[in-house]
Every structure is written in structure tokens, then in C-alpha cells.
Amino acid sequence: MISDEQKAWDEFRYGSETALKFIFDSYYTLLFNYGHKFTPDDHVIEDVIQDLFVKLWVDRDKINATAAVKNYIYKAFRRRLIRKLDYAPLIMAFPATEEKIHFDIEPGHDHRMISAERTKKIQHNLAIALEKMTSRQREVIHLRYFEEMEFNDIAEVMQLSTKDTYKLLYRAIDTLKKHLPRFDYLVILYLLDLQRK
Amino acid sequence: MNNIELADYSSFDTLDFFSDENFIRYVLQPQPADIAYWTEVLVRYPAQKNAIEEAEGWIMMLNTQAVYTPPALNSEQAWDKIQTRMQHLDRRKRTYIIPLQQFAKWSGAVAALFLLYLGISELMQQGQQVFHSAYGQLRTVTLPDESIATLNGNSRIYYVRNWRSDKPRELWMEGEASFKVKHVAILNRVQQADSFRVHVNGIDLTVLGTQFNVKNRRGKTEISLVQGSLRIDKSGINAFSRMMRPGDVFVYDGNVLHKGLQQRTARASQSWTRKELDLDGYTLGDIAQILEDTYGYKVTLNAADLSARKLSGTIPLGSADDILFVIEKVFNVSIIKNKNQLLINHKTN
Numbered sequence: 001m002i003s004d005e006q007k008a009w010d011e012f013r014y015g016s017e018t019a020l021k022f023i024f025d026s027y028y029t030l031l032f033n034y035g036h037k038f039t040p041d042d043h044v045i046e047d048v049i050q051d052l053f054v055k056l057w058v059d060r061d062k063i064n065a066t067a068a069v070k071n072y073i074y075k076a077f078r079r080r081l082i083r084k085l086d087y088a089p090l091i092m093a094f095p096a097t098e099e100k101i102h103f104d105i106e107p108g109h110d111h112r113m114i115s116a117e118r119t120k121k122i123q124h125n126l127a128i129a130l131e132k133m134t135s136r137q138r139e140v141i142h143l144r145y146f147e148e149m150e151f152n153d154i155a156e157v158m159q160l161s162t163k164d165t166y167k168l169l170y171r172a173i174d175t176l177k178k179h180l181p182r183f184d185y186l187v188i189l190y191l192l193d194l195q196r197k
Numbered sequence: 198m199n200n201i202e203l204a205d206y207s208s209f210d211t212l213d214f215f216s217d218e219n220f221i222r223y224v225l226q227p228q229p230a231d232i233a234y235w236t237e238v239l240v241r242y243p244a245q246k247n248a249i250e251e252a253e254g255w256i257m258m259l260n261t262q263a264v265y266t267p268p269a270l271n272s273e274q275a276w277d278k279i280q281t282r283m284q285h286l287d288r289r290k291r292t293y294i295i296p297l298q299q300f301a302k303w304s305g306a307v308a309a310l311f312l313l314y315l316g317i318s319e320l321m322q323q324g325q326q327v328f329h330s331a332y333g334q335l336r337t338v339t340l341p342d343e344s345i346a347t348l349n350g351n352s353r354i355y356y357v358r359n360w361r362s363d364k365p366r367e368l369w370m371e372g373e374a375s376f377k378v379k380h381v382a383i384l385n386r387v388q389q390a391d392s393f394r395v396h397v398n399g400i401d402l403t404v405l406g407t408q409f410n411v412k413n414r415r416g417k418t419e420i421s422l423v424q425g426s427l428r429i430d431k432s433g434i435n436a437f438s439r440m441m442r443p444g445d446v447f448v449y450d451g452n453v454l455h456k457g458l459q460q461r462t463a464r465a466s467q468s469w470t471r472k473e474l475d476l477d478g479y480t481l482g483d484i485a486q487i488l489e490d491t492y493g494y495k496v497t498l499n500a501a502d503l504s505a506r507k508l509s510g511t512i513p514l515g516s517a518d519d520i521l522f523v524i525e526k527v528f529n530v531s532i533i534k535n536k537n538q539l540l541i542n543h544k545t546n
Contacts, residue, residue: 017283032270042267053283057279118250122254122258142259145255145256146262176212
């Protein structure tokens, strides 16, 4: 079963402007949102999105069929945005440079939660933990939990190996572990403290 | 419910649930089986309730983040801008890029054809080069070493093209040709490789720089040396080797080489290259043979006594008709021409 998106992608590759408009409409807001995690500068994001779609149109003859349109668009968008933000590592030997890329997550509201008080507390903990992460760790978290991407998709979009993507996520989880005020942890400390007295 | 196989969650904390793929799927895209599974987990691990709730809360919080929309966001306006640029680029592509690409494609094809032509002509010249002249036609051929061969009518020369400096220049011929050989040897250091060799009628003529005429008709070869020196060699049966001096005329009949009749000078044998025919030493019979060999006529001499008639002088070799006219006058005969048949009779009057 071919999705509407894939059908639109193929039609676009054969020169349909309407089909490209369909793809644009499905991703415009999401790309803006994703771009906003990197920079607060709306003009830059807007420019990058426009350049991206113009470039897609110009290169339509050379673009391949793909089952993962979202990955393609996100990857291309991310690459352009990073280049534009001048964060792109000039030499690939220094991938650490990318750590500098600013990437923000503000936790949303969980509507399924039990009490408002508990929600607030959880949200607070999460916000603290996220703040302690590197921007790339935050980005992995965002792509996994907000964009609901699988690991190989995340790897493709961020131009990493699947192994490195896993590592990045584990480090993110580790960061959460280190910075969360945890109940068990506090109890142990309390008990130790008692013993010392 | 009790028959569901559960993993061991007794030591799980919030982060373990938060990063558990099954749990994430349950929170984000719950299927009935997932709901049953995790309900059972809550029943069996009541101590983990807190952690499960917290992890679920985290995932939902991250998942339901408000999508950022700037105040001025207008997707239609943005699309209009993109569309304008798209159309502008398409127009430019149609007016400049496509014609340019097509031009490039065409010029590429033309260049490829040209190269192919060069390659083929080069290849064709690698092998044997053949030149021949039609009846009554003179042809001048410049050889690779800039020596010049002039072909009389109905003659042929051929050679293998890649003459190299370390080997003698070799050439084969039939009919009649006159040569002006370029001297390539360094003074006083003549080598075998400097020589120019003509193979004709089973004999070899070896020369350095020189001018000579070779007439090979009806199995008889007449070699006239105008300038320089020339050696005639025959290998195999009846082998011989003779040096010629300027002015010498030698005749080889396929068996024996003998010095030609002195009546006919070497220079006279080359007169045809100047579009003249020196009659010295020629009988009407000889001329009839020339008309047959060089001009392609079929000649019938009707009186035996005419055949031996000799005259001296020079006939201009313009068109065949001119020659016939002159012969009629000079030898005082009548020539009846019927296509390529010539009938030579005594003049009747």
C-alpha cells in the first residue's frame, strides 16, 4: 500500500507542482518547529525551508524514489539549517563542534496525567534533566519522543551511525539519571546521614 | 490475564521505562495488546506504579510539546514565494540551460564523430597505401618521406604506410612511374636504412637520393636513371646485381637484364612527366603500345612496315585526341577511332 505521501513524492519527481505543495503543506509547520529547536531566528528558518523546496524542485529529475520522505526532508533541512547557522564543522574530523548547536525542548502538558500537582513535579524534573543535556542529546530525545522516529531514522537525519545514535541516547538517559532528584537516592543519602550521627 | 508472559520489571525505575521500546510504543501508539500487557504489569508490579506513571508522563510531555508557530507564520504566503522562485528558475532553465545543454550534447556528438573519423582515417592509413592512375591520367604522389612519385596513365604504386627511419623505404609498383627520391642520408654516412627501394617485376631497385624512371609494361621493365646512382638486384634464381650510372637505360624482360639501346636516352624516358613524348628511339609500334598501356586504346596496326617506322621529335601529351592528331601528321598515317579502338592505316591518297 503506497501512502499519499509517497504518491505525492513520485508525482513531484515527475514534475507535479501540486504534489510538491502537498508535501510542503505536510511539513512546513513541523520543520518550523524543528528548526526553532536550533535557533530562535524565524527568518533563518523560513529562508532555509524556502531554499530547501526550491532546491527540491530544481533537482526533481535527480531525486530518487524513497519510502522515507520524512527522513529525506528532515535530513536535508537539518543540513541546510546547520550550514546556514554557520555551525557546520568545516572539517569532518571535528564532529564535536556540532555539540555547540543549540537545541531546545520545552516539555508539553500531559493530558493523561493524574493530579495537576504531580504533573507539575514531573514536568519540573524533566525540564531540569533536559537542561543538563548536550544539544545533540536533546535532539535525539526530541526526534524519538516528539517526532516518533525509529533509531535508524534518527541516525539518517542526524547523519550518524545507528550505533552512535544509540550511544547518544544512552548518554542522554545517563544525564537524566545523574540530574534527577530521585526518591530512592534521597532515602539512601538520608539513611547514610543518620548512620554518621 | 494471568497467562500473559511478562518481562521482569522488579528493578525498573522511571528511566528504564522511559527508554523501553515496548513502553514507548504503548504510550505513543497503544495497541489493544499493549494496553493489556501494561495493565498486567501495573497489577503485578504495584511498586513500580510511580515510576511507570512518571515515565509515561515524560514521554507524553515530550510528545505533546506545543508546536512552535511564529506569530507571522503563513504557509500560503511562504508557498507563493517558493512558487515564484520555482517558476523563475524553470523559465531560466528553458531559455538558457536546456539550449546550452543541447548545444553541449550536439557539439559533443560532433566532436566524437570527428575523433572517430580521425581514428578511422589514421587506422586506414596504417595499412597499405595504394595509388593508381586511370588511363591517360598523370598523377603525382608525395610519399611520407617527401619523395615524389609521378604515375603515368594506368599505373599503380603501393607501400606500407609507416615508414620508419631505421628501415629502408620500400615501395611496389606496376605500370610506369618516375621518381624523385629525397636524399635522407647524412653525408658520408650512408646506411642501409637510408635507401629507397622499388620492387618491380621481381627485381629490386635500390637508390639513395636520385631521379629515375621505371616503365613496367608487358612483362618488360625499363629503368632509366637520370641522376644519382641506382642498383638493380635480383635475388633467387638468376640472381644479379648491377650498378647504373646517370644516363643509363636498362631493360629487364623477366629473365635477363641488358643495357638498353643507346638511341633512347634516360631523359627521354622521363619526358612524359613533362606531358611530352620524346620520340627518339621509338617506333610506331612502340607508340602503339604506349597508347594501349597508358591510354587504354586497343590499337590495330594494319601494315607491318608501319610498325618499324621511326621518327624523331616530341609530341605534346595533352588530350588523347591531340596525340592522335599529331601522330597522324608526324607518321603520315590515318587513324580511325571507334570508341577505344584505333585502326592505323596507310594514308590513302
